[in-house]
Amino acid sequence: MDSTAQSMTGDRIACRATGVRANAAGACIALLRRDFVLAWRRRGELFLPLLYAVIVTALFPFALGPDPELLARIAGGVLLVIVVLAMLPALESMFRADLDDGTLEQWLLAPQPLALLALTRVIAHWLTTVLPLIIVMPLLGALMNLPVKVLPVLIVTLLLATPLLVLLGAVLSALAAGARRSGILLALMLLPLAVPVVIFAAGAIAGAQSGMPYIAPLTWLAAALVMAIVLAPLACAAALRIAVES
């Protein structure tokens, strides 16, 4: 089945499940269900970022030598960068299929605010493509000889940093949705936005690794996440409007 047919099936299931409701919560739930159904129908694709992360993690010991102390020292930063890189390919297709089959035009026509629908999509995207990466973090940590006491901090950091990156990435993905090709372009656009996130996330991990306090960078990340939850969907909605109109 091609993606359009699949998305239509998903829509039908979502409609049957929730009925046609004009209220915002109903629309969000319907959208979430649709995205989950679509992700489940193509569950093979969900494993690709995981596979990517495992492969890249496995390459580091080959490139740097299997010295456990060296690996333990760089593990936190390396895993952080690997997660950011593994998120990138999925970001590109966040809105593209919906733009191609006209779903986005229905979003614009819907009585619900576009920003809310965009936020729902971000949540669905994070749950389906990024959360699995965080779940396998203990395994990747073991491959990189990550100290056990750093692992919880790494996971909390990722739980704060990755939604932030997905929110920022959603704005860029919406901007690039109307463009011809956007693979490397998305990486180029995300880099400046990702720099502060990576700095604070790495600060927290490095603090935990050297036994220093790590709460300050984490609270900065949390503050940035709260701000991004408010502002990024609005920017994303503006970008989607540019992508749809022509």
Next chain:
Amino acid sequence: MSRSYLPHWMHWLGSPPNFYRFAGTLRPWLMALALASAAIGLYGGLVLAPPDYQQGDAYRIIFIHVPSAWMSLFIYATMAVAGLIALVWRVKLAEVIAMECAPTGAAFTFITLATGSLWGKPMWGTWWTWDARLTSELVLLFLYLGVIGLCNAFEDRRRGARAASLLALVGIVNLPIVHYSVQWWNTLHQGTTVDFLDPARSSIAAPMLWPLLVMALATHLYFFASILGRARTGLLSLESGKQWVRTLVDGQPAPTMEAPT
């Protein structure tokens, strides 16, 4: 008829054919002034100004480096303002100006990085270091490249310009965050030498200051001349199907325009 709060000349200038002629008239003057002030500034900086008591003659790179760094930020701000106007009021001219700012801004950012790197080798003993200011400037270069790339990735130029304008606005929110986060992360670069808000805190001697300011004037004038020229070309290709461009290309006299009142 509803009264506009904008003066009439702004509407007049916003029309592509009028702007095309206006920019064509202004550009040579700005360019001549830019060259003249660059000549004065470089003579003052490279010949008249005394060597620095610590850095000797190597400091003279600031007469290129510092104005370029100022310009890299100024052009980004200009691009974001033009982008905002393009997004809110859909002014075609603002879209063109926002997009034509990006390559010039990227060039100034690159000059800043290159001259800083040349200066860093004898002074700090390294071509590149992950210092806060250097990193911010590098991030700025990537922002410019992202804007250029996004604008060119669209089939439709106007859509590309609007998308890239939004990216420029996202970037201007991002820039201070990057600046402060990398400062928190690592700092080696020397502090601010010229403080416009509080001249008493400036730590630069007058014979070095005036060539620097003249060079800053020169780079601003050059930017305005360059943006007018680039916007002219951009308008021509954007409006290539329009009557006024055909008239222009065919060499017939342009249709008469009403003067601004």
